[in-house]
Amino acid sequence: MLEVKDLRIKFISRPDKYAVDGVSFEINDGEILGLVGESGSGKSVTAMTISGLLQKSLIEFEGNVLVGGKEMLATDREDIHEMQGTDIAVVFQEPMTALDPVMKVGPQVEEAIRIHYPEISAEERKKMALDAMKQAELYDVENVYEKYPHTLSGGMLQRICIAAAIISKPKLLIADEPTTALDVTTQSHIIALLKKINKEQGTTILFISHNLAVVHALCDKVIVMQRGKIVENGSADEVFNNPKNDYTKNLLASIPSRDKRY
Numbered sequence: 001m002l003e004v005k006d007l008r009i010k011f012i013s014r015p016d017k018y019a020v021d022g023v024s025f026e027i028n029d030g031e032i033l034g035l036v037g038e039s040g041s042g043k044s045v046t047a048m049t050i051s052g053l054l055q056k057s058l059i060e061f062e063g064n065v066l067v068g069g070k071e072m073l074a075t076d077r078e079d080i081h082e083m084q085g086t087d088i089a090v091v092f093q094e095p096m097t098a099l100d101p102v103m104k105v106g107p108q109v110e111e112a113i114r115i116h117y118p119e120i121s122a123e124e125r126k127k128m129a130l131d132a133m134k135q136a137e138l139y140d141v142e143n144v145y146e147k148y149p150h151t152l153s154g155g156m157l158q159r160i161c162i163a164a165a166i167i168s169k170p171k172l173l174i175a176d177e178p179t180t181a182l183d184v185t186t187q188s189h190i191i192a193l194l195k196k197i198n199k200e201q202g203t204t205i206l207f208i209s210h211n212l213a214v215v216h217a218l219c220d221k222v223i224v225m226q227r228g229k230i231v232e233n234g235s236a237d238e239v240f241n242n243p244k245n246d247y248t249k250n251l252l253a254s255i256p257s258r259d260k261r262y
């Protein structure tokens, strides 16, 4: 599904250092891969490169990013635009900033369909949006459809963003710290939702977090990044129960013991 080979990314504004420094990993169809690591370790830059959201004029890059066999680094903007929302969808940390504050949430859920399938009628599109919202476990969806973002809670907004991401049934869902801005209870509901989407629709997920306990609860495999490099790579159980790298051990030691049972 996704193959990243020896990816190296440098920002032209910071030529002295690689933000991502020789990263290789793959995700098979239907798997959930967790990407963890300290702030600034290169998680988001890796994710943005995969999704094609990183502006190429700002960076120098080497390596390969293959999504379903297609090279993302060589693909031109138009093709990437075509793939976004159909092959790949992204959910971000701050649902409030991901949404347009002056637009009702329902039509925002429909965006990928409006852009990529203009032949679908407005009526059918709304039906698809209501379905996606139900799949994202929103209730009273006809009513929620008409709401503006500021009237909804953070958890509901993140469900809206997830509905917008899954409406076009992407093969790969990239979730960059999707629960970090939420309280612990809501966080576990969103994790359960992502797991359900993975199970029911077979969506492959790249899940980014600095919370190793959350990653353990959700992911099949885990990659730990530090300063642009992968320092640990294995099954979630392996990495969680028997970490090899000192940095991972420290990351685990910093989890309060109550959360370790997660």
Ligand SMILES: Nc1ncnc2c1ncn2[C@@H]1O[C@H](COP(=O)(O)OP(=O)(O)OP(=O)(O)O)[C@@H](O)[C@H]1O
Binding pocket: 011, 013, 014, 019, 037, 038, 039, 040, 041, 042, 043, 044, 045, 046, 210
């Ligand atoms: N637009 C940019 N211009 C210059 N440097 C950048 C830019 N975006 C990110 N970087 C640098 O790239 C490195 C990796 O950043 P990245 O955002 O991927 O970290 P992260 O692992 O996602 O961190 P966090 O957990 O805080 O989200 C950092 O050193 C960061 O300062």
Ligand SMILES: [Mg+2]
Binding pocket: 043, 044, 045, 176
């Ligand atoms: Mg980040």
